Amino acid sequence: MKRYIAVAVGMIGIGFAETRLLENATLIDGTGRAPVPNSAVLIVDGRIKYAGPKAGLKTPPRQNLERIDLKGKYIMPGIMNMHGHLGNTVGLVQDPKNFTKANLNKQLATYARNGVTSVVSMGSDQPVVFDVRAEQRTARPRTSRIFTAYRGFTGKGGYPTTAMGMKGVPYEVSTKAEVEKYVNELATQKVDLVKIWVDDHLGREQKISMELCKAIIENAHKHNLKVAAHIFYLDDAKKLVSYGLDGLAHSVRDKPVDAELINMMKSKGAWQLAATITREMSMFVYAHPEKLLADPLFLSNVDKEVVDTLRTPAYQKKAGSDKDFGKWPGFAETAKKNLKKLVDSGVKFSYGTDTGPPARFSGYFEHWEMELMAESGLTPMQIVESFSKHAANFLGVSKDLGTIEEGHWADLVVLRKNPLENIRNAREIDAVYIAGNHIR
Helix, strand or coil, X not given: CCCCCCCXXXXXXXXXXXXXXXXCCEECCCCCCCCECCEEEEEECCEEEEEEEHHHCECCCCCCEEEEECCCCEEEECEEEEXXXXXXXXXXXXXXXXXXXXXXXXXXXXXXXXXXXXXXXXXXXXXXXXXXXXXXXXXXXCCXXXXXXXXXXXXXXXXXXXXXXXXXXXXEECCHHHHXXXXXXXXXXXCCCEEEECCCCCCCCECCCXXXXXXXXXXXXXXXXXXXXXXXXXXXXXXXXXXXXXXXXXXXXXXXXXXXXXXXXXXXXXXXXXXXXXXXHCCCHHHCXXXXXXXXXXXXXXXXXXXXHHHCHHHHHHHCCCCCXXXXXXXXXXXXHHHHHHHHCCCEECCCCCECCCCCCCCHHHHHHHHHHHHCCCCHHHHHXXXXXXXXXXXXXXXXXXXXXXXXXXXXXXXXXXXXXXXXXXXXXXXXXXXXXXCC
């Protein structure tokens, strides 16, 4: 049964509180319930006091009540990106030296402008991330909210430490004692989750041992910390889930997922945390980027100097010179098929993009990821739930974030078109609110 709680504003005792009423839009609250036409969302000091049919809200006239008529528009939850990388990239160059507060806030503002109201930074952060996170959590943020794994784990000299700008970024471990030491350090810093990179980059790199992965998972769980893993291979996914891994931070891409993995994920409660299909697309799209470079949303989110570089024949030739270049389109298709199969089988899932590294552009890729999820066979409602209700549930913040319901922070996006008719309409942003702050 649908339940909506009517609130009489005059009874709340809000005094000089900041009070805003978004009215007459169609509300898509992220819970999976049917959209509510002619809705009302009442926001007091950044939190939602009512969300539902306008007829259920009794609102006497008040001097301090700001009423915003959204007739013909749509309200959906803010996008929670469960896989990003913050602060290390400027232009097309990744370097830990770039991880400044100014660069971090610039990227968070780009996310927010595009409706991404929360982002999980997956293991490549610097200490300043904790300062910004603390500032956000003691106030009402005006940029995308940070959740951080701080530094992820790999083996000594393991992937991704040989990638540009990644040496010294993850913890490189070779013993269980090192694992315990660093997990204790992460727990002291109150990270939001723990990250492991488990990949050999198609045989080119050193991969962390499964023995160390098991130790990381066990030590993290002692501190009630969830663990997500960068994976590529089906066999690795099976082993990690058998050890108690909480989330796959990418789709399995080497082969189709099978019943063994599906049953194991369901029985152990492991998540397909993010499909990151755009990550696979970024491995080959820039060899022939004409369609991308003609997209107004892409051009509005990427610096002109970077766009100019992407247009050059030299860059496009380099993008197509990878010895495994011909494999990436197939890996992308496998990622899409595996996402659909897992979702259809009842595996828990959410949403993420792996944006932040060079040529994985924050803001734009989040909308492209939705379109690729739709191409995979997911419905628009499933996609909305993936970046709202499901994401908040994995992070354990569903009392405050994720859906547009009473008591939650008002992190939401106003759209000019209906995203449930076509998820591409999520691009049609009219306004973005984070903690009730109107930031676009």
